[in-house]
Amino acid sequence: MPAGGAAHQAAERLEARRAQIMETYQRELELKGSLLVRDPLARGQLLRHTDLILGDVINSLRAGAVQVDEGYRLLALDIGSSRASRGVHPSESLTAASALFEAIVLETVTEVHGGVEALRLAVLALHRSLMLRITAASTSYSGYLLGKLHDAHLDERNRIARELHDRVGSALSIAHRQLELYDVYRAGEPVKAANRAGRAQEAVKQSMLSLRAVTSDLKMDDVPQSLEKALLGYVDTVADYGPEIGLGINGDETWAPPTVRDESFLAIREAMRNALSHGAPRRILVTVDIAPHELRAMVDDDGRGFTDTDLAASDGIGLASIRERVGLLGGTVTFFSRPGAGTHVEMVIPLPGHRDAPTQ
Numbered sequence: 001m002p003a004g005g006a007a008h009q010a011a012e013r014l015e016a017r018r019a020q021i022m023e024t025y026q027r028e029l030e031l032k033g034s035l036l037v038r039d040p041l042a043r044g045q046l047l048r049h050t051d052l053i054l055g056d057v058i059n060s061l062r063a064g065a066v067q068v069d070e071g072y073r074l075l076a077l078d079i080g081s082s083r084a085s086r087g088v089h090p091s092e093s094l095t096a097a098s099a100l101f102e103a104i105v106l107e108t109v110t111e112v113h114g115g116v117e118a119l120r121l122a123v124l125a126l127h128r129s130l131m132l133r134i135t136a137a138s139t140s141y142s143g144y145l146l147g148k149l150h151d152a153h154l155d156e157r158n159r160i161a162r163e164l165h166d167r168v169g170s171a172l173s174i175a176h177r178q179l180e181l182y183d184v185y186r187a188g189e190p191v192k193a194a195n196r197a198g199r200a201q202e203a204v205k206q207s208m209l210s211l212r213a214v215t216s217d218l219k220m221d222d223v224p225q226s227l228e229k230a231l232l233g234y235v236d237t238v239a240d241y242g243p244e245i246g247l248g249i250n251g252d253e254t255w256a257p258p259t260v261r262d263e264s265f266l267a268i269r270e271a272m273r274n275a276l277s278h279g280a281p282r283r284i285l286v287t288v289d290i291a292p293h294e295l296r297a298m299v300d301d302d303g304r305g306f307t308d309t310d311l312a313a314s315d316g317i318g319l320a321s322i323r324e325r326v327g328l329l330g331g332t333v334t335f336f337s338r339p340g341a342g343t344h345v346e347m348v349i350p351l352p353g354h355r356d357a358p359t360q
Helices: 003-016 018-031 040-063 072-085 090-111 116-186 190-218 227-237 258-279 308-312 319-328 352-356
Strands: 244-250 283-290 294-301 332-337 343-350
Touching (some): 003 040, 003 116, 018 040, 227 258, 227 283, 258 283
Antiparallel strands (some): 294 343
């Protein structure tokens, strides 16, 4: 059979079996436990992508040359940013692409009879279509994360500026004003002058404590491998702020990789700092339970709490960064608060051993 005839015949057979190929592909991913077929949005994108890739192979066989739909970039870019925003690891995309490659190649081998050139063309078209889409999606994925990293840096700089202005700057302004009054009273009213000097001294002390708290947050190199030591160190830096802080860690920390321990510390610290800054609590209780399959952390305070409206605008009270850090680890965060009844923050982060966890 002429090469062109074999290619055209293979194209028609693949077209006729298009739906069955996609159904078989979905079942294969389900058996592999792919996250991409569990999430409705990801599943829809995956099926659309699969259909377009099949279309590229079929059209290439019909045309006798490799052809890729020029519109591939829009969907690929959308898939990349969407999966990055949902914390889907790139390995999920690569596993799905590998399974699709195998499925279409096996189907093509079955359908092409005596047409080596047609088989070669189908494989080249499939490879070209997949690589272009994977490249575009990877670019979008990394671009999204770089953008989030840039935003995180800006947020951190703005937070530091606010901390310096609100805590350190305010206390220094008070000290400066008290020293001015000290000069006014020094000659004629020594008792008032001494009182102003004392207030200035207290304000300077407060600014030093605030500056110590701000700078301690910047010393990332000082974060130890032990989550417990890191949290105890932070508790020590804020001990002068007043509330009683209880800390309990259960389980073996070695079950959590260093990255998870460090990022968990930053998220827990942010929840504690949020309570200190906005809740005015008398007591904060931090509990961390580490099992082979998950790390669960809870931060409870008996402060003033906040409303659902405050939660909706949580970017302004430090909760968005907690969501971001935990989300990047594949975890979830739950916030519960009521005015006058304190706040409960709970983080659940899956660990590498989660596949071996017992089922309920």
